[in-house]
Amino acid sequence: MRSLFVAALIAGAMGAAWAATNALQIKTPPDASLITASIEKPQPVVRSQLQVFTLSSANSTGSCMIVKGRTLSPGYAELKVNPACESISKGLTTARFWRERADGSIAFVDGDNAPLVEFYAGDGADFESYQPSTAKLSMWAE
16 A cells, blocks of 8 residues: 555656646747748738719710729729610720720720720810710710
């Protein structure tokens, strides 16, 4: 019985020594680059900023709505053309993109990047068309 008591006492002393040794050790933090390398870098926030325009023609009555959508790349944005614009300028509803040029002019282009209508900064209107020359179109920002 005495040997069992001595064995228990020795085991307890060894456990206490082990706990004290671990408590006194200074643990170094892990390398922060290993932790942060697994975190994805935040992507820039692309805000959807819609611009609404009213389009009208000197050659016809009525007007329609044009929406310049989100920017796809510098000088290039989505374009939404209201179906009512077809009565103002034939083929305009096939326009898919708003293309801005360095000189301030813009073009509505189709899926093949072919310009359908081209505008410059207007005198009275925000934009006035110059191509095709047969369509006298004006646009005002809402």
